[in-house]
Amino acid sequence: MTDLADLTIARAASGLRTGEFTAADLLEAVMRRATMTEAQLHAYLTLDHEGAATAAEEADRAFAAGQDHGLLQGIPIALKDNMCTRGVETTASSKILSGWVPPYDATAVARLRAAGAVITGKTNMDEFAMGSSTENSAFGETRNPWDTDRVPGGSSGGSAVAVAAGSAFGAFGSDTGGSIRQPAALTGVVGMKPTYGLVSRYGLIAFASSLDQIGPFARTVEDVVLLLEAVAGFDALDSTSIDEPTPGFGDALRTGVEGVRVGVVTELMGEGIDPEVRAAVQATVDRLADAGAAVGEVSLPSSEHALSAYYLIAPAECSSNLARFDGVRYGHRSSIEGTTEDMMSHSRAEGFGPEVIRRILLGTYALSAGYYDAFYGQAQKVRTLVRRDFEEAYADYDVLVSPTSPTTAFPVGERAQDPLAMYLSDVCTIPSNLSGDPSISVPVGVDADGLPVGFQIMAPALGEQVLFQVAAEVERLVDFQDRARLATSDEVKP
Amino acid sequence: MKPGWEAVIGVETHVELSTRSKMFCRCPVDVDAAPNTACCPVCLALPGALPVPNEQAIEDIVKIGLALDCAINERSLFYRKNYFYPDLPKNYQISQYTFPVCEHGSIEIEAEDGPVTVGITRVHMEEDTGKSTHVGDGGGRIHDADHTLLDFNRAGVPLVEIVTEPDLRTPEQARAYGSELQRIVLALGVSDAKLEAGSMRFDVNVSVRRTGDPEFGTRTETKNVNSLRSLQRVVAFEIDRQVELIEAGGSVTQETRHWNEETAQTAAMRSKEESEDYRYFQDPDLLPLEVSEPWRDAILASLPELPADRRARYVEAGADAAAAELLADSRGLSSRFEEAVAAGANARTVAIWLTGDVVAHLRRIDGDIDATVLSGDHLAELSAMVEAGELSSSAAKDVLTATIDGEGSPRDIAEAKDLMQVSDVGEIEVAVDAVLAANADAVAKIADGDMKPMGFLIGQVMRETGGKADPKVVQQLVRAKTQG
Numbered sequence: 001m002t003d004l005a006d007l008t009i010a011r012a013a014s015g016l017r018t019g020e021f022t023a024a025d026l027l028e029a030v031m032r033r034a035t036m037t038e039a040q041l042h043a044y045l046t047l048d049h050e051g052a053a054t055a056a057e058e059a060d061r062a063f064a065a066g067q068d069h070g071l072l073q074g075i076p077i078a079l080k081d082n083m084c085t086r087g088v089e090t091t092a093s094s095k096i097l098s099g100w101v102p103p104y105d106a107t108a109v110a111r112l113r114a115a116g117a118v119i120t121g122k123t124n125m126d127e128f129a130m131g132s133s134t135e136n137s138a139f140g141e142t143r144n145p146w147d148t149d150r151v152p153g154g155s156s157g158g159s160a161v162a163v164a165a166g167s168a169f170g171a172f173g174s175d176t177g178g179s180i181r182q183p184a185a186l187t188g189v190v191g192m193k194p195t196y197g198l199v200s201r202y203g204l205i206a207f208a209s210s211l212d213q214i215g216p217f218a219r220t221v222e223d224v225v226l227l228l229e230a231v232a233g234f235d236a237l238d239s240t241s242i243d244e245p246t247p248g249f250g251d252a253l254r255t256g257v258e259g260v261r262v263g264v265v266t267e268l269m270g271e272g273i274d275p276e277v278r279a280a281v282q283a284t285v286d287r288l289a290d291a292g293a294a295v296g297e298v299s300l301p302s303s304e305h306a307l308s309a310y311y312l313i314a315p316a317e318c319s320s321n322l323a324r325f326d327g328v329r330y331g332h333r334s335s336i337e338g339t340t341e342d343m344m345s346h347s348r349a350e351g352f353g354p355e356v357i358r359r360i361l362l363g364t365y366a367l368s369a370g371y372y373d374a375f376y377g378q379a380q381k382v383r384t385l386v387r388r389d390f391e392e393a394y395a396d397y398d399v400l401v402s403p404t405s406p407t408t409a410f411p412v413g414e415r416a417q418d419p420l421a422m423y424l425s426d427v428c429t430i431p432s433n434l435s436g437d438p439s440i441s442v443p444v445g446v447d448a449d450g451l452p453v454g455f456q457i458m459a460p461a462l463g464e465q466v467l468f469q470v471a472a473e474v475e476r477l478v479d480f481q482d483r484a485r486l487a488t489s490d491e492v493k494p
Numbered sequence: 495m496k497p498g499w500e501a502v503i504g505v506e507t508h509v510e511l512s513t514r515s516k517m518f519c520r521c522p523v524d525v526d527a528a529p530n531t532a533c534c535p536v537c538l539a540l541p542g543a544l545p546v547p548n549e550q551a552i553e554d555i556v557k558i559g560l561a562l563d564c565a566i567n568e569r570s571l572f573y574r575k576n577y578f579y580p581d582l583p584k585n586y587q588i589s590q591y592t593f594p595v596c597e598h599g600s601i602e603i604e605a606e607d608g609p610v611t612v613g614i615t616r617v618h619m620e621e622d623t624g625k626s627t628h629v630g631d632g633g634g635r636i637h638d639a640d641h642t643l644l645d646f647n648r649a650g651v652p653l654v655e656i657v658t659e660p661d662l663r664t665p666e667q668a669r670a671y672g673s674e675l676q677r678i679v680l681a682l683g684v685s686d687a688k689l690e691a692g693s694m695r696f697d698v699n700v701s702v703r704r705t706g707d708p709e710f711g712t713r714t715e716t717k718n719v720n721s722l723r724s725l726q727r728v729v730a731f732e733i734d735r736q737v738e739l740i741e742a743g744g745s746v747t748q749e750t751r752h753w754n755e756e757t758a759q760t761a762a763m764r765s766k767e768e769s770e771d772y773r774y775f776q777d778p779d780l781l782p783l784e785v786s787e788p789w790r791d792a793i794l795a796s797l798p799e800l801p802a803d804r805r806a807r808y809v810e811a812g813a814d815a816a817a818a819e820l821l822a823d824s825r826g827l828s829s830r831f832e833e834a835v836a837a838g839a840n841a842r843t844v845a846i847w848l849t850g851d852v853v854a855h856l857r858r859i860d861g862d863i864d865a866t867v868l869s870g871d872h873l874a875e876l877s878a879m880v881e882a883g884e885l886s887s888s889a890a891k892d893v894l895t896a897t898i899d900g901e902g903s904p905r906d907i908a909e910a911k912d913l914m915q916v917s918d919v920g921e922i923e924v925a926v927d928a929v930l931a932a933n934a935d936a937v938a939k940i941a942d943g944d945m946k947p948m949g950f951l952i953g954q955v956m957r958e959t960g961g962k963a964d965p966k967v968v969q970q971l972v973r974a975k976t977q978g
Binding site: 082083084090092097100102103104106201202203204205206208209210236237238239240316317319320323324325326328329330340341344364367368369372376 | 535538539540541542543544545546547574576578580583584585586642644646771773775778779780781
C-alpha cells in the first residue's frame with residue numbers, strides 16, 4: 001500500500017479528478033507525514049494548518065462544482081520562507097524578520113493560489129538564502145532525510161526536504177547560485193532554476209537581484225513542469241520579467257534525445273569533483289549516448305573564475321538589498337537607546353547572522369570608491385566572459401551537462417566554520433546563474449554511502465523545452481529506484 | 495562683488511513632478527494626505543517589493559530635457575545611491591549616474607548685465623525621500639530631537655535633478671537662472687514648481703577666484719534653498735564670506751552648508767568624519783531605460799511654446815520687454831493678451847493695460863483674473879474705441895476697471911457713463927467760439943505773443959464740453975483761432 005503523501009503531483013491530480021480521494025485527504029497525508037518527520041528533519045519553519053485546510057476545502061468545493069483551475073488544484077505545495085505570503089509569517093530564516101507578516105503575496109504565490117494549490121507552509125532556508133547547507137538559519141538547521149547527520153544542501157534545504165520526505169507534493173525555492181539545484185541533488189529530488197525573468201521575483205525577498213530566480217522542486221520532471229507552468233510568465237510588477245508568452249513544456253517530456261547534442265563540461269568533471277559523483281554522471285552521459293544523443297566534450301574556460309565573480313556580485317547586490325532591514329519600518333528593532341543611527345546599527349548587528357554580516361561587509365567593500373573597478377567591475381567582466389563561453393558552447397550543443405554538486409550530502413557542521421569550502425559547493429551551479437540560463441538537477445544514483453547524486457542539465461536562455469526533454473529522458477533511463485518511496489501505482493491507501 | 499574677484503556658480507535643481515502616481519509604484523502622489531496613507535509595499539521598501547518605472551515621469555523628464563536643449567540618451571541607466579537615513583525606505587535612492595536621460599543642454603537667461611548662456615550638464619531621474627519631523631527641544635533639528643516622526647507619502651515621488659555647468663558669475667544671474675527654469679517647468683506643466691512648498695528646490699555651488707585666474711577656487715554647496723530671493727542672497731553671502739576668508743589669509747573648506755533665513759547667513763552642516771561614499775552601482779531590478787527616437791520626436795512635437803519664445807513673440811507683436819515678461823509669466827494675462835491681439839487690438843496698448851491697470855485693479859480688489867468676466871474681446875473692443883478716438887485714454891482706464899467689475903461691455907459702459915468722446919469738429923467749434931468770446935483778455939494776450947493763457951482756454955473748452963471733447967481737436971481749434 002502506498003501512502004498518499006508519496007504520490008506524484010500528476011498521479012494525485014488524476015486521483016482528485018476521478019474522486020479517488022479529496023484535497024483534504026492529500027493535505028491530511030502530508031500533514032501526517034510532517035508530524036512524523038519534522039522533529040528530526042525540521043523542513044518547515046511554519047506549518048499553516050489552518051490556511052491549508054481552508055484552501056483544501058475550497059479546492060474540494062471547486063471540484064464538486066465542476067470548476068477546474070488546473071492540475072495544481074488541491075495539491076499541497078510548500079514555499080521557501082523568502083516568498084512573501086499574505087497573512088503568514090515570512091522571515092527568510094532571519095531573526096531580523098522574526099514575526100513579520102507580509103501584507104501581500106508574491107506574484108508566484110498569488111498565481112499558485114489562483115491555480116487552487118494548497119499552501120502547506122513555509123520552509124527553512126539559509127538566512128536570506130546565503131548558504132549551501134541550510135545550517136545558516138536563525139531558527140535551527142534542516143537535516144537530510146537520507147541521513148539525518150548530514151545537511152540537505154541549501155539554501156532551499158527545507159523545500160527540498162519537504163518534497164523528499166513527503167511533507168509536500170512539490171515545493172518552491174529560490175536559486176541565486178545553486179540554491180534549488182544543489183539541495184535537490186543532495187536530497188534525491190528534481191530541482192529546477194528557470195531562465196532569469198521567466199518567473200516574477202515580485203515578493204521574493206531579494207538576496208542578489210540579478211541572479212535570484214524562483215523555481216520548483218518535485219519528485220519527477222513532469223511534476224516540476226506542472227509547477228513551473230503555474231507560476232511562469234510576464235508580470236508587470238517585475239521590470240526584469242520577460243515579456244513574452246510562455247509556451248507549455250509538457251510536450252517535450254516524451255520526445256526522447258535522438259540527435260540532441262549533449263556537451264559534457266570538462267572543467268566540471270575534473271579536479272574537485274568526487275570520483276563517485278563523476279562516475280554516476282559519466283554513466284548517465286553514456287546512457288544518453290546509447291539513447292541516441294550526440295555526446296561531446298565542451299570547455300567553459302571562464303568557469304574557473306565564475307565562483308570568484310559570483311562571490312563579489314552576489315554580496316555587492318546583497319549589501320544594498322539588505323540595507324532596508326534597519327528596524328525603522330518593520331522587523332527587529334534593538335532596545336539599545338541612542339541616536340537613530342545607533343538604533344539602525346544595533347538592530348542590524350543583532351538581527352543578522354554571521355554569514356549575512358560577512359557578505360554585507362564583503363559586498364560593501366567591493367562597491368567602495370577605489371575598489372569598485374578592481375572587484376565589482378572586474379566581476380562584471382568575468383560575468384560577460386562566462387556568458388560568451390556559454391554562447392559559444394551552445395553554437396555546438398543543445399544542452400550542457402555536469403554534476404550538480406561536487407559531492408553528495410556532507411555531514412552537519414563539516415563546512416560550517418569554513419566559508420570557502422562551503423562556497424565551493426556551488427561551483428557547478430553558479431555559471432548558469434551568471435548567464436541567466438535555465439538549469440535542472442535530476443537524481444541519477446547513489447554513492448557508496450547510499451546518498452543521492454544529482455545530474456545537472458543546462459540549456460540556453462528560454463531553452464526550457466530542450467532542458468525538460470533531456471531531463472525526462474535521463475529520468476526514464478536511470479529509473480532512480482532509490483528515490484523517496486515514490487509511487488505511481490494504482491494501489492493507494494485512501 | 496569686490497573688484498578683483500570673480501565668482502563661479504553652479505546650481506543643482508530638484509523638481510518634483512506632478513504625475514498622478516509615484517516613480518516606481520502606482521501610489522498616488524499626494525504628499526499632503528494623512529501621514530503614511532499614500533504608501534504601498536514598494537515605496538515602503540517592504541521585503542520582496544520591486545520598482546517599475548512610471549512612463550509619464552519619463553515623458554516629463556524628456557520634455558524638460560528637450561526644453562533645455564539637451565541630447566536625450568536612447569538608453570539610460572538607473573543606479574542605486576546607497577546611504578542610510580531613516581526617511582529613505584530602501585536605504586538607497588534609485589537615481590542615475592552614468593547615462594542620465596538627458597545631457598549636454600543649455601539655457602539662455604537674461605540678467606541685468608546682459609544675456610548669459612548657461613550649460614546644462616545633465617538632467618536625471620530619481621525618487622524623493624520620505625519626510626522626517628524631528629520632535630523635541632531642538633526646534634526641528636535632528637541632533638536635539640527627542641524622537642523623529644516619519645511620513646512616507648513623499649517617498650518615491652518622481653524627482654528630476656537639473657545640473658548646470660559652472661557658468662554663472664553673479665547672484666543676479668543665479669536668480670535669473672532659477673527664475674527662468676521655474677518658468678520653463680511651469681510652461682511644460684510637469685510640476686507645480688512651488689519653491690515655498692519644496693516641490694522645486696536649489697542646491698547652489700559657489701567658489702571665488704581672482705579675476706583672470708584660470709583655476710576654480712574651492713567650492714561650497716548650500717543645500718535646499720527654497721526661494722529665488724534666497725538663491726540670490728545665498729550666492730551673495732557666500733561670495734562675500736569666501737572673499738573675506740581668503741583675503742584674511744584663510745582658505746575655503748569644501749563642505750555642505752545650509753541657509754538660515756532669519757540670520758541671512760549660511761552655516762556649515764555637521765559634517766561626518768569621512769566623506770560619503772554612495773557606492774553607486776547599476777540597479778539590477780531595473781532594465782536600461784529606452785527612449786526611442788519616435789517617442790522622443792513625439793514628445794518634442796507635443797512641447798508647448800517655451801517662455802523665451804513667447805516673450806519674443808509678444809515683443810514682436812508690439813509689447814515692450816518688461817510687459818512681455820509679465821504677460822508670459824501669467825497664463826491668465828497671456829491668454830487675454832493673445833485673444834485681444836488676435837481680435838485686432840493694439841498689442842502695445844493692451845499689454846500696458848493688462849500689466850498695469852488690470853493687475854493694479856486686481857490687487858485692489860484682491861481678485862484673480864480668471865474669476866473676472868474680462869475677456870480678450872473686451873480688450874479688443876476697448877482698444878478699437880481708443881484707436882477710433884471715441885474714448886480718451888484716461889476714460890478707457892475707467893471703462894476697463896468697470897468692465898472687470900462686471901458692469902458690461904466697454905461700449906455699454908462708456909455710453910452709460912457718458913464717456914464717449916466728441917471728435918466732431920463742428921460741434922467742438924461751437925464750444926471753442928463761445929469760450930473765446932467770453933475770454934477776450936486771454937485771446938488778446940496770446941495775440942501779443944504771451945502763450946500762457948493757452949492752457950486755460952483749452953481747459954475752459956473741455957469744461958464746456960463736459961470733458962468729452964477730443965483734446966487733440968480742441969487744441970488744434972484753439973491754436974488756429976487765437977494765433978490766426
